[in-house]
Amino acid sequence: MATPTEVRTVTDVARQARAAGRRLAAVDTRTKDAALHAIADALQARAPEILEANRRDLDNGRESGLSSALMDRLALDDARLAKIADAVRDVIALRDPVGETIEGYRLPNGLDVARQRIPLGVVAVVYEARPNVTIDAAALAIKSGNAIVLRGSSSALHSNAVLAQVAAEAAESAGLPEHSIQIVGGGGREELAELATQDRYIDLIVPRGGEGLKAALKGVATVPVIFAAAGVGHVYVDASADLDQAVEIAQNSKVQRPSACNAAETLLVHRDAAAAFLPRIARRLADDQVELRADEAARPLVEGQGTPVVAATEQDWDTEHLALILGVRVVDDVHAAIDHIETHGSGHSDAIVARDAGAIRAFERGVGSAAVYVNASTRFTDGGEFGMGAEIGISTQKLHARGPIGLRELTTYRYLVRGDGHVRS
Numbered sequence: 001m002a003t004p005t006e007v008r009t010v011t012d013v014a015r016q017a018r019a020a021g022r023r024l025a026a027v028d029t030r031t032k033d034a035a036l037h038a039i040a041d042a043l044q045a046r047a048p049e050i051l052e053a054n055r056r057d058l059d060n061g062r063e064s065g066l067s068s069a070l071m072d073r074l075a076l077d078d079a080r081l082a083k084i085a086d087a088v089r090d091v092i093a094l095r096d097p098v099g100e101t102i103e104g105y106r107l108p109n110g111l112d113v114a115r116q117r118i119p120l121g122v123v124a125v126v127y128e129a130r131p132n133v134t135i136d137a138a139a140l141a142i143k144s145g146n147a148i149v150l151r152g153s154s155s156a157l158h159s160n161a162v163l164a165q166v167a168a169e170a171a172e173s174a175g176l177p178e179h180s181i182q183i184v185g186g187g188g189r190e191e192l193a194e195l196a197t198q199d200r201y202i203d204l205i206v207p208r209g210g211e212g213l214k215a216a217l218k219g220v221a222t223v224p225v226i227f228a229a230a231g232v233g234h235v236y237v238d239a240s241a242d243l244d245q246a247v248e249i250a251q252n253s254k255v256q257r258p259s260a261c262n263a264a265e266t267l268l269v270h271r272d273a274a275a276a277f278l279p280r281i282a283r284r285l286a287d288d289q290v291e292l293r294a295d296e297a298a299r300p301l302v303e304g305q306g307t308p309v310v311a312a313t314e315q316d317w318d319t320e321h322l323a324l325i326l327g328v329r330v331v332d333d334v335h336a337a338i339d340h341i342e343t344h345g346s347g348h349s350d351a352i353v354a355r356d357a358g359a360i361r362a363f364e365r366g367v368g369s370a371a372v373y374v375n376a377s378t379r380f381t382d383g384g385e386f387g388m389g390a391e392i393g394i395s396t397q398k399l400h401a402r403g404p405i406g407l408r409e410l411t412t413y414r415y416l417v418r419g420d421g422h423v424r425s
C-alpha cells in the first residue's frame, strides 16, 4: 500500500512513479473508472480525517497571517469535499482518451497507419494552496493512464498529504498499480528543482502558480514544462457593444472570484462608448467597492459613482491584482485594445463585448491568448466549465497544450502501423 507521507527522496518517488506509469498505461477503462469511484467514495467516507488535517493547515495559516483570500482558498468543509468528489465523478463520465484513434489511413502499399493517443507516462504538478487540485489532478492523471507526482503549497501540507493518501489507497484497493498517486511535500522549495530535473523518470511538469514559480522553474527545468501561470485578463468594450451585456460581463469577469487567474484585471473601453458605459459600470462595481485605477480619460467618467477611484500607473497595466482592483483605460479602437492586450496581457483569458462583426473578427484574429471570449465573461476558462471534468491547470503557453489541461492534454500520440509482411524497397 502506498504511504505518501513516508520519507523518500524525490528521486525515489519519481523512479517509483515511472514504474507505476508503465503499468498504468495498460490498465483498462473499467479498472480506472472503478478506481475513480473508489476515490470519490473514500473522500466522503474519510471526511472527518481530511477536515481535521485541513483544520491544522487553517490554524497554521491563521498564525502565519495568511490573507482572507488565501484562507478561503485553503478551507475545506463537507460541501466542498462533496464538490471535489463530484468532479471525480465528472471525470469518470468522460471518454477515456487512451487508445483513441486521432486519424487512420491506408497507404498505397497497403500499410494501415493509425495515429493513436497514449499516456504521457509520469506527470508532476506543483500547485497553489487549493487542496481540491490534489484530487482534480490525480483523477485526470489516472483516467488518462498517467502516474502523478503532486507537490502542493506548504500552506496546505496536511490537507494535501491526507487527500493524496486517501486517493492512493482507494486507487490501489481498486486494482491500480502501487505509486500511481504520490505526493512530495515538507522538504521546502528546493523540491521544485529536484522534481524539475528528474527527466529520466518524469515526462511533464506543470507549475500552477504565479510568476515567481515560473521564474524559479525556467532556470532549472530539464523536464518538459507546461506553465499554468498568472492571468492578466482584459475585457474590451467596443463602440458597438450592447452596454447591458457589457456591464454584466465586466462585473462578472472582475467580481465573481477575483482571486482566480481567469479574473479580469483591466477594462478597456472604446472612446465612443466611454461616456455612456463608464459611469454605469462604476455604479455597478460600487456594490462590491471595486477600486478603479483609471487613466486620465476614464477618471472623470468613473469618479463620484460610489466606488473608489485612483489614477492608474503604467505598472497597473502589467499587474495581476487578484483582488477587487480593476484598471480602466479608454482606447481609440479595437486595434488599440489588441495592442494593449498583446503588450500587457499574459496570454490567459481576454474578452471583447461587441456587435460589430468587423471588430469581433479583428479581436479574434489579433488576440493570441489561450482563451478568447466574444460577448462572454473571462471567468469561464476552467476545465469543469469547458466540459473537461476538471483541470490540472490553465496553460498560458503555446506548446503542447493551451487553456485548461484536461484528459487529452495529458496524452501524446504514436503511430501504430499494421502490415502484412511489408518491407521497404
Ligand SMILES: NC(=O)C1=CN([C@@H]2O[C@H](COP(=O)(O)OP(=O)(O)OC[C@H]3O[C@@H](n4cnc5c(N)ncnc54)[C@H](OP(=O)(O)O)[C@@H]3O)[C@@H](O)[C@H]2O)C=CC1
Binding pocket: 126, 127, 128, 129, 151, 152, 153, 154, 155, 189, 190, 192, 208, 209, 210, 211, 212, 213, 216, 227, 228, 229, 230, 231, 260, 261, 262, 320, 322, 392, 393, 394, 395, 396
Ligand atoms: N493558470 C493557472 O492554471 C493558474 C494560475 N494561478 C496563478 O497562481 C498565482 C496565485 O497562486 P499563489 O498561491 O500565489 O501561487 P505561488 O506561485 O506562490 O505558489 C504555487 C506553488 O509554487 C510553489 N512556489 C512558488 N514560488 C516558488 C519558488 N520560487 N520556488 C519553488 N517553489 C515555489 C509554492 O510553494 P509554497 O507555497 O510551499 O511556497 C506552491 O506550491 C496567481 O498568479 C494565479 O493567477 C493559480 C491557479 C491556476
Ligand SMILES: N[C@@H](CCC(=O)OP(=O)(O)O)C(=O)O
Binding pocket: 073, 128, 130, 259, 260, 261, 262, 379, 381, 382, 383, 391
Ligand atoms: N479553475 C479555476 C481557475 C484556476 C484558479 O485560478 O485557481 P486559484 O488561483 O487557485 O483560485 C476556476 O475558475 O474555478
